[in-house]
Amino acid sequence: MESKCDTQEKFKQLQKFIDSMEDRRGALIAVLHKAQHLYGYLSNDVIFYIAEKLEIPSAKVFGVISFYSYFTTEPRGKYVINVCLGTACFVRGADAIMREFEKILNIKAGETTEDKKFTLSGLRCIGACGLAPVVMVNDKVYGRVELNQVKTIIEEYQEEA
Amino acid sequence: MSNFRMHLLVCGGTGCTASDSLELVKMLKESIKKHEITNEVEVVVTGCFGFCEKGPILKVYPDNVFYITVKPEDAEEIITEHVIKGRKVERLLYVEPNTKKRLEGQKSIPFYKKQIRIALRNCGFINPEDINEYIAADGYQALAKCLTEMSPDEVIDTVVQSGLRGRGGGGYPTGLKWKYTRQNQSDEKYIICNADEGDPGAFMDRSILEGDPHSVLEAMAIAGYAIGAQYGYIYIRAEYPLAISRLEIAIKQARKLGLLGEDIFSTGFNFNIGLRYGAGAFVCGEETALIHSVEGKRGEPSSKPPFPAQRGVWDKPSCVNNVETFANIPPIFLKGPAWFKKIGTEKSPGTKVFALAGKVNNVGLVEVPMGITLREVIFDIGGGIKNNKRFKAVQTGGPSGGCITSENLDIPIDYESLSSIGSMMGSGGMIVMDEDNCMVDIAKFYIEFTKDESCGKCTPCRIGNTRMLEILEKITKGNGTEQDLKDLVELGDVIKDTSLCGLGQTSPNPVLSTLHYFQDEYLAHVRDKHCPAGVCQALFSFRILPEKCVGCTACARICPAHCIEGERKKVHVIDQSRCIKCGACYNTCKFNAIEKG
Incomplete structure (x- = not known):
């Protein structure tokens, strides 16, 4: 759990970021990016804060968040597993890879494991089509992934903790 | 730069960095230090070479030797053998698949032979994080020429004459778009660079931004001068962190040298560029949706007219062009519109960058003159289909395009010809499919x-x-x-x-x-409830052919559902009721004894 001190520190950073913007016209998406970067997700508290600070109705802020798939209002796991579902990966069997992850982690794409360790999600093309099919765990890229490698990839992160 | 006798150009594109090219750079630098030749040799991290299939790529300049699939542990050998002793590391050279000959020069490799690089001219050649390297490659000369020698109308005329068309997919003449935006009077106007590359399987815009960000900045400033805008936005996907960071560096460097900002080249022209991030919405590639997103709103499209040239960002006249379109602009001014028009076809001059991917041997980024045939791209440049399978179709234009079959492989590629066969140019994704794709x-x-x-x-x-x-x-x-x-x-x-x-x-x-x-x-x-390619799980099954099965038990051992039975050296059988159709047996069998269908 995050300490209260931590949360306050992050609020301060967010405030500083907003205050430093020269032009607040159209700044909402940039602010949401910053907030999600700081907190990992967008909680109600954060959303209300942003709405007030930018003087935009919170309904509008929610509208923007729900429109863009990049933003999430749910906390995510420690490791976010992204299976690339772009066309190049798809024709080289990415959906079988996705099913294997779903089976082993026992969650569906878009969900997080109960222990909050893994979030599984699909992603549209990271541009490494030469390595298709591609899986990303946080920032690490795994290329030319085969079905029997899925288990090893998960184990790599199980052991770490 | 001239102080070094040798440069090692290492690809820092997304594909190669995913295969440890940055680790390779580290090892090269360590080795150079160890051998005390730091003042002789420099390692440069460049943008994408395009030959992603064989990454990481390392090119030795000026020897013009092209190494492929270089691993970090190869660094020491490259330094001691090639750099110090001048002997090529043969095993890292490209092997021509037919003649089995090792080729050393980039140009001699079939993948590059038919390519003409205009938009990608600096990718894999300069360090994208150093503005001086761009300037050394004639960078910002086109901007200087436009600002000091040409009127805005002349600039627009040049682009009109070149015949350049929008590379984002629609193919609208770029010069006309600039002209209309110029004609609309307003106190403020905007240039927007569409870098929201949403087509899954296309990565040319990202490669240009990662490999040559300044060419886009320069072209935006030229466009700004032409239409009378003082500000430009680059709308880029948040999923492209490397491209974002290189753009940020590039903008900062250009401002520092006065190539962006106030009174550029002392001509009184002011131009600034800011970044706007997308957040995962494919529809934002559409210009009106993109404009709403730039304004921080939901990226929903609106009806045209009014066109962005009339009312765009903040209701001011705006001109939206794609990354690749911009990358073509500086060479048009340096070499002249007549030069550009000579390349490609009459209606679609110039080149197009395609992201060649899928079941093709040489996956990568290719830039070819318009009018080339799909067959040349897939078989000559792409090296044909993986694992000697049969070509089935090629998909162009991404989610907006269509599939093209072998009967149309010889049609020269341009905007019109692709539309006429039910597909489209699109942003340039080209996904090759073989007989195993349904x-x-x-x-x-x-x-x-x-x-x-x-x-x-x-x-x-x-x-x-x-x-x-x-x-x-x-x-x-x-x-x-x-x-x-x-x-x-x-x-x-x-x-x-x-x-x-x-x-x-x-x-x-x-x-x-x-x-x-x-x-x-x-x-x-x-009709037959059958999937001929064996992809749709409900519509095919695996069967062991008794005449081919030797009873090696490999399939029974690998089957995750334990549904294959049979004694050693006797014919095995799959229990269809328990089979989960994972294909593990099919991939394992060395005797082709398992049939899918």
Whole structure:
């Protein structure tokens, strides 16, 4: 759990970021990016804060968040597993890879494991089509992934903790 | 730069960094230090070379030796053998698949032979994080020429004469777009660079931004001068962190040297550029949706007119161009519109960058003159189909495009020819498919994509695509009827005719084109309940051929469902009721004794 001190520190950073913007016209998406970067997700508290600070109705802020798939209002796991579902990966069997992850982690794409360790999600093309099919765990890229490698990839992160 | 006798150019594109090219750079630098030749040799991290299949790529300059699939542990050998002793590391050279000869120069490799690099001219050549390298490669000269020697109208005329058309997919003449935006009077105008590369499987814009960000900045400033804008936005996907960071560096460097900012080249012209991030919405590639997103709103498209040239960002005249379009601008001014017009076809001059991917041997980024045939791209440059399988189709234009079959492989590529065969140029994704790909499944993949990405504003797209997906799911599960195929066509036509924006108007294309060219395959799914490619799980099974099975037990051992039985050296049998159709047995059998169908 995050300490209260931590949360306050992050609020301060967010405030500083907003205050430093020269032009607040159209700044909402940039602010949401910053907030999600700081907190990992967008909680109600954060959303209300942003709405007030930018003087935009919170309904509008929610509208923007729900429109863009990049933003999430749910906390995510420690490791976010992204299976690339772009066309190049798809024709080289990415959906079988996705099913294997779903089976082993026992969650569906878009969900997080109960222990909050893994979030599984699909992603549209990271541009490494030469390595298709591609899986990303946080920032690490795994290329030319085969079905029997899925288990090893998960184990790599199980052991770490 | 001239102080070094040798440069080692290492690809820092996304594909190569994913295969440890940055670790290779580290090892090279360590080795150079160890051998005390730091003042002789420099390692440069460049943008994408395009030959992603064989990454990481390392090119030795000026020797012009091209090494492929270089691993970090090869660093020491390259330094001691090539750099110090001048002997090439033969085993890292490209092997010509037919003659088995090792080729050392980049130009001699078939992958590069037919390419002409204009938009990608600096990718794999300069360090994108150093503005001086761009300037040394004639960078910002075109801007200087425009600002000091030409009037805005002359600038626009030059672009009109070159015949350059929008590389984002639509193919609208760039010069005309600039002209209309110039004609609309306003106190403020905006240039927007569309870097929201949403087509899954296309990565040319990202490679240009990662490999040569200054060419886009320079072109935006030229466009700003031409239309009378003082500010430009680059709208870029948040999923492209490397491109974002290189753009940030580039903007900072350009400002420092006065190439962006106030009074550029002491001509009184002011131009600044800011970044705007996308947040995962394919529809934002559409210009009106993009403009709303730049304004920080939901990225829903709106009807045209008014066109962005009349009322764009903040209701001011705006000109939206794609990354690749911008990258073509500086060379047009340096070499003249006549030079540009000589390349390509009459109606579509110049080159096009394609992201060649899928079941092709040489996956990568290729830039070819318009008018080249698909066969040349796939077989000569792409090296043919992986594992000697049979070519089935190539998909161009992403979720808005269609599939092209072998009968149309010899059509010269340009905007019109691709449209005439039911596909489109699109942003340049080119996905090759072989006999193992099921076309119904591919169509379903694209519709699933557009269904997810439909913004929901208009009904035909929001509900129509959902219904299409349901029908396709029904077919792939073996419950389809022939009426379903007719419904797909009717529904597709309605969605095309009645949707507001480009996304909806083109979304049925993948279904309609596959229905047209692969009707037999659809019929096999609905009539015979059979998936000929063996992809749709409900519609095929694995069977062991008794005459070929030698009883090696390999399949029984690998089967995760333990549903293969049989004694050693005797014919094995699959229990169909328990088979999960994972294909593990099929891939394991060394005797081709397992049949899929």
